[in-house]
Amino acid sequence: MxxxxxxxxxxxxxxxxxxxxxxxxxxxxxxxxxxxxxxxxNSSETTGxxxxxxxxxxxxxxxxxxKDATMNTLTVQGTDNCEYYFGTEGVEIxxxxxxxxxxxxxxxxxRGKLDSTVSAQDVELLSITVTDVDLNIDDSETADETSENAxxxxxxxxxxxxxxxxxNAMTLDEKVGQMFIARCPETDAAKKAEEYNLGGYILFGxxxxxxxxxxxxxxxxSCQSAAKIPMFIGVDEEGGTVNRISTNSNFRAVPFWSxxxxxxxxxxxxxxxxxxxxxxxxxxxxxxxxxxxxxDVSQNSDDFMYARSFGRDAEHTxxxxxxxxxxMSEERMGSVLKHFPGYGNNADTHTGIAYDNRxxxxxxxxxxVPFQAGIxxxxxxxxxxxxxxxxxxxxxxxxxxxQVHKILREALGFSGVVVTDDLAMDGVRxxxxxxxxxxxxxxxxxxxxxxxxxxxxxxxxxEAVKHGAxxxxxxxxxxxxxxxxxxxxxxx
Numbered sequence: 001m002x003x004x005x006x007x008x009x010x011x012x013x014x015x016x017x018x019x020x021x022x023x024x025x026x027x028x029x030x031x032x033x034x035x036x037x038x039x040x041x042n043s044s045e046t047t048g049x050x051x052x053x054x055x056x057x058x059x060x061x062x063x064x065x066x067k068d069a070t071m072n073t074l075t076v077q078g079t080d081n082c083e084y085y086f087g088t089e090g091v092e093i094x095x096x097x098x099x100x101x102x103x104x105x106x107x108x109x110x111r112g113k114l115d116s117t118v119s120a121q122d123v124e125l126l127s128i129t130v131t132d133v134d135l136n137i138d139d140s141e142t143a144d145e146t147s148e149n150a151x152x153x154x155x156x157x158x159x160x161x162x163x164x165x166x167x168n169a170m171t172l173d174e175k176v177g178q179m180f181i182a183r184c185p186e187t188d189a190a191k192k193a194e195e196y197n198l199g200g201y202i203l204f205g206x207x208x209x210x211x212x213x214x215x216x217x218x219x220x221x222s223c224q225s226a227a228k229i230p231m232f233i234g235v236d237e238e239g240g241t242v243n244r245i246s247t248n249s250n251f252r253a254v255p256f257w258s259x260x261x262x263x264x265x266x267x268x269x270x271x272x273x274x275x276x277x278x279x280x281x282x283x284x285x286x287x288x289x290x291x292x293x294x295x296d297v298s299q300n301s302d303d304f305m306y307a308r309s310f311g312r313d314a315e316h317t318x319x320x321x322x323x324x325x326x327x328m329s330e331e332r333m334g335s336v337l338k339h340f341p342g343y344g345n346n347a348d349t350h351t352g353i354a355y356d357n358r359x360x361x362x363x364x365x366x367x368x369v370p371f372q373a374g375i376x377x378x379x380x381x382x383x384x385x386x387x388x389x390x391x392x393x394x395x396x397x398x399x400x401x402x403q404v405h406k407i408l409r410e411a412l413g414f415s416g417v418v419v420t421d422d423l424a425m426d427g428v429r430x431x432x433x434x435x436x437x438x439x440x441x442x443x444x445x446x447x448x449x450x451x452x453x454x455x456x457x458x459x460x461x462x463e464a465v466k467h468g469a470x471x472x473x474x475x476x477x478x479x480x481x482x483x484x485x486x487x488x489x490x491x492x
Contacts, residue, residue, distance in 0.1 A: 059126065062108045066100055066130065067225075073286050074128065075221065076106055082116040085221055089283050091125045096132035105131040120217045163483035166229070166492070167476060173197055174228065175472075175479045176461050179447065181232055181419065182454040189219070190226040196458055199448060199482055200232025200289070208248050213285065220286035229483075230491045232334070232448075234289035237278055241307050251281065259293070259320060260311040268323055275324050279331035288491050289334035291383065293324040295370040296343040305343040314366040318373035325377040334489050337374040339385035339421060340408060341398060342367025346387050353388060353397070353430050360391040372412055380485055381417045382408060384446070386427035396444075397428050400437070405445035417481050419448035423457070435460035442470055447478035 067075040067083055074086045086108065096104070112123030167175070177197025184201040185192055193201065201223060208216060220233055235244050240258025247255050256278060262270045282290055297317050298309040310317040321337070328335040341363055346354040371382065384404060386397040393401040399420040408414050421428075423437050432440060438457035441449050442464070451457055464470040486492040 095130040194226040202234040275327040279333040314369035317370040338383035424452040
């Protein structure tokens with residue numbers, strides 16, 4: 001009897017616990033159901049947190065107007081009146097008939113988060129759509145008809161025609177300024193670029209030392225924004241003993257190797273990938289011109305130019321030059337063949353005048369070969385050295401010699417932009433004063449003058465034009481080439 005009562009008590013207890021568990025479960029289910037219905041309407045804070053956590057992955061759109069556009073960089077003014085800089089390399093861009101023109105509307109599709117407190121935006125760009133502000137055609141049939149008529153009546157404008165239109169609207173001051181690519185001043189660079197209408201700046205190690213990528217991008221962009229005509233922004237990033245950027249670990253873990261080191265390690269495949277990486281780095285900073293490749297033939301380790309050269313004979317050096325120029329062209333990076341007519345075993349013209357007494361046959365059979373390969377591959381610019389080459393002109397440095405320029409134009413068939421080596425080097429400064437050097441450089445046939453003292457030299461060239469020592473037609477000949485190149489590279 002006692003055992004039966006005990007069993008009954010245990011059964012009642014278990015049954016009661018089960019009932020309680022069922023009741024609690026029903027309450028929990030009811031609560032969850034209410035939360036599920038209430039949350040979307042009454043829990044904006046929670047919803048906001050959920051949305052914010054996935055914002056970085058969501059595709060977003062940013063709208064504004066084009067403020068400036070240079071190679072692989074687009075500046076957009078948002079509705080908040082802040083300026084945002086976007087790197088555009090590899091991004092799909094669609095435009096209207098006028099292209100990427102200042103003032104046009106732009107819509108940017110991206111993933112990530114914009115930050116108005118910094119200039120360069122670190123987001124993933126998906127697409128960019130630029131809309132003509134002056135087109136308002138509602139009827140699609142009318143639009144198609146208008147487009148067809150426009151195509152038949154107005155054939156596409158060529159690079160030369162577009163360059164000529166720009167040239168026709170320029171003042172003499174603007175034309176002369178375009179012929180100078182100057183060492184970037186340490187102060188007031190943007191102001192001076194605007195004041196002197198400079199064609200470009202060339203950057204050196206001091207312009208990258210202890211700086212971050214964002215600081216360099218902002219500095220370059222400030223100059224481009226100030227310039228009426230977008231500028232060349234150049235650098236000597238050869239690899240090896242001449243690196244301006246990659247010596248700063250903020251930009252690359254180790255400096256770029258020399259051509260000889262690259263070839264020894266991985267042949268032409270490594271040289272090609274190295275060139276592609278250089279172009280990507282430079283484009284990301286807003287640099288559109290690399291003063292490379294070195295075309296000088298040198299096989300003697302005692303030569304001043306040996307460490308910077310490919311270190312092999314003319315034919316192998318030509319193969320190297322051809323590959324680098326073609327790769328840079330594919331990457332839309334401006335290339336510069338240097339140092340015409342070939343440095344050979346000459347002394348350093350940074351520190352004094354160098355005389356080259358080799359025969360013309362030596363140049364034909366060796367030195368000219370890599371330059372010809374680069375020219376035939378579409379090189380944009382040829383840099384002329386300050387060596388006095390006696391077989392061509394025994395009176396003047398090559399950079400100031402009309403005869404050397406004639407050989408480059410006629411014998412090698414180069415029709416692009418010719419630039420002097422730095423006019424601040426002793427090898428040419430020992431020959432003439434700063435003002436006279438600039439005048440002689442233009443008279444010799446140079447299109448671009450690489451210099452430091454542009455504040456002295458630009459007025460000197462202007463005075464030479466006004467007094468008839470240089471014709472305005474001669475200036476326009478060079479400026480047209482410069483504008484054509486800027487358009488071809490996407491700088492304009």
